[in-house]
Each structure stands twice: as structure tokens, then as C-alpha cells.
Amino acid sequence: MNYLFHILIMLCIYGILALSLNLLIGYSGLLSLAHAAFYGIGAYASTLLMVKLGLNFFPALILGIFISGSLALLIAYPSLRLKGDYFVLASLGFQLIVFSILYNWIGLTRGPYGIPGIPRPTIFGFEFNSITSYFILSAGIFSLVFVFIRHLCQSPFGRALKSLREDEIAARVMGKNVPLLKVWTFIIAGGLAAISGALYAGYVTYIDPTSFTLDESIFIITIVLVGGSGNLKGPLAGVLFMIILPEALRFIGLPDTIAPNVRQMIYGLLLILLMRYRPQGLAGEYRLE
């Protein structure tokens, strides 16, 4: 049972990451390699606020969202001037900078030693320390995020984002303030990724920088590309597939010595096949050009 709840909690954490990255990839057409950086910023910001300032989980979470959203402005700014591949490189730079700050600013983050003993969230004296209760908390937060994103995507704002993804020139001539729309998308995607960070930190009660590497960014991108982008069901299909697949592969009885390698190979093969035969992903409607 614990195993099942663990997977469900992971689905919630990665669900938020995939849905928020989808705002960038699927709605603004921007491939960002920095999503794990915002995930990490959220995890570290909320953790430090709890451990150093003794804040409760929920106010720390909300401050973490604002901190991450504000830092998203840093990458939003170059994105306004850069297109395509150059933007991807800029986001890569941001990812690497954030990782090395987390790794090297030992006075603040304890660097590679990580931060142990992160308190579990509590509300009105109730502590979410059983796995079942943590799942309920994660599912609740995931649902709120889902409703928020759905509201956003169906709003005039979401429609304007889709228009600039389809044809930026037409959107500009129709009065869409393209730079401002992109900046807002960054702020929102960065802020939402921070929620996953805080949830993750509160769940495993220990964080170190290796959870927020470039590899993690690529993993989140893979989720969105496998599932498909541009709508809400695509990224969620991707999360189901990419989180449950490795668990399923455990049961086919590969010898432990080769299992991780074989799993990596299966991922790689799946990605290649998908890009060849179904470039819009399992359930997406937008294809990154």
C-alpha cells in the first residue's frame, strides 16, 4: 500500500511540473531547459524558510512560489530577445547557474551535504507525516494547481498564448503584447514549479542539489514531449507513462545488474520511436518546431 501511495505522490509532484512546463512548451512555444532549476528554487526556498525562520509549510510554500516566480523574470528577460535555439541555450545557462549556486553556496544551502530533517507540513496541529495523509495533501494541492491552470488556459490569456504560438507575427499585428505574455508565462510556470519543489522537500524531508540537475530538466521535458503538449491531457498522459513505466519494468524480472541500463535504453528507444511516428506525443495537440 505504501508503495502505491508513494507512486501517487510522485504522480502529483511530476504532474505539477509537467503541467507548468507545458505552459512554456505547449502554449508559448518555448523549450526551457531550466524547469528543474525552478523546482529546486521552490524546494530550497520553502525548506530554508521552514528550517531557518521556523515558518509553517504553507506560508513557506506561498513565499517560495513568489521567490521562484520573481527569479523567473531573470530568464524571461533574455527570452524576449532570443529565439529558438538561442533561447534554449539561455535557459541551459540559467539551469547550470542555479545548480552551481545550490551546490557551492555552502553557507546557505550546505551544498552537497544537503539539508536533512525538513519538517513535515502541519495544519491546525495536524501533521502530514503518514504516507496516506501526505498523499491526500499532494492530491489536494495538485487539484488546486490543475484547476488554476485549466482556468488560465481557457481564459483570454491562454487563448492569446495559443495565438502567438501559432503565428507570432499575426498576433503582434492584432495587438497582442507578445513580450508581456511571455514574461507572464515564465513567472507562472516558475512559480508553479516551486510548488512541486516544496511538496517534494516536505515528502522526502531531505534535499540536496542532485535532485535539481539538468538531467531532471530533461526528464521533465521528456514527460511533456512523450505525453504531448498544448493541452492539459498531454502532459498528464506523459506523467502517467513516464512515472509508471519504470515501476512496471521492475516487475518483468530483469537481473538487478542490468536493469537500470536496460530501462534507460527502453526510454531512449521509446523517445526515438515517438518522435518518428507520433511527434505530437501520446495526447498532445501542439508540436514543437
Add this chain to the structure above:
Amino acid sequence: MDNRKAILKILNLTKSLEGLKVVDSVSIDIARGRITGLIGPNGAGKTTLFNLISGLLRPDKGEIWFEDKRIDTLPSWQIARAGIGRLFQDIRIFRKLSVLENILLADPNHPGELPLNLFFNYRNIARIEQKHLESAEYWIEFVGLEGKKDSPAGSLSFGQQKLLAIARLLAGGHKFLLLDEPTAGVNPAMIKSLLNLIQRIVKGGKTVLFIEHNMNVVLKIADWVYFLDEGRVTSFGRPEEVLGDTEVRKAYLGV
């Protein structure tokens, strides 16, 4: 022409692309509430001039004034909000969005496109959306696409896509319209109603500047005509005069 009536003034505009002077010291006044045609051979700089007016290109030299505002330094979205709308030659509808969504995007100044308004000004946004929905229904019916409201715009035939682009432009409520070859690819029966439509909206107070290759269309609806050749204005006047000009006939019509 009486300059005080000019809604758009272009002064000495020059633009080079890849070393070639595509627009060369062009000065143009567009009369308010009139239909002005822009004609000339391919490569004369007509579409480049449109790109300069709508802010997609920056001029090397010269100025563009719209009403009392200098617009050649503004970004495209501000020019659109100032009241200039554009029909593209290659249509540029949002192919994966539905017909309805395309038209709902027409408002150049929709407050609901800013996320903060969505949460703090929700009632007002909902009211505006409702109004837009009603006007979108009107425009969809106006161009005869009722049955296609929820179809992706890319699934329409070329003629229908053009109608959608026109409906989208009109739903934007701009007072000045740039039409790049509005009749190209439209069947003759449709051309007639399209021209009626253009004349009707101009009677309603709008101003139109259009690029056109079909001289019958120019003769029929234009009040004034500019002839552009190799980036320069070489003739201006009433349509009959310009089309009667021997230089124009030689350069353009080959007779």
C-alpha cells in the same frame, strides 16, 4: 487633397532590405474615410510599406504619423491598439484554433489577456467575454461560416479562410484597415459582396488602404490611387487618371 483630412501621413520613408532600396523616399497622405488603392508591379515595395506601417519593420529614414501620433517607433501591438488593422496577403489565420477562437482574438486591447485581471477583475472580464462572444457570432454569420464555428480554422477551404481573416479583422474594430490583396483567390461572386462590404464599412466611417492587382476592382472602389514602382511613388490621383497615365501603363500594364 486636403491634408487636414489625412488620417495617415508617411513622410519621406526609406527602407533597404539586403542592400536594396525597397521603399525609397515615399511620402503618402491617406484621406480619412476614403478608400485608397496602392498599385504597382511585383517587387515595387507595396507589402514592405504595409510592414513598415504595421510596425513589423523599422524604417531607415522617414516618419509615419497616424492621426496625431508618430507610430514608426512603436511596437506592432501598440500600433494595432492605436487603431490600425491588417489583412495579410497570406491570410495568417490561427490554423489550429477554432473559427470562433480566431475571432475572439480580434480585440487588440482585451484586458483578460493579462493574468492579474483574470483573478482580480474577473466579473468585468466575464462581461467583456460575453460581449465578444455575441459579436463573434455576428461576424461568423456575417461571412457565412455559421456551421463551422468550432472547426479548426485550418480545415476550411481557402476562400473560407479568407472570409475568416476578414471577419477577424472587422471584429477588431480598427478605424484604419490595411488590406493586402483582399480579392486574391476569392471567387467572382464573392468578390462582389466583398467590395460591397468594403464600401459599406468605409461609409460607416472607416478608412481603407489596399493593395490590389485587379484593376477593375481599383477602378470600382478606390477614391485615390498611388502607383508604386521600384520603391518610389511615381503617380498619384484619381483611379482613372493614374491608370490612364502613359508611364503607368508602360511600367505596369505593358501597353
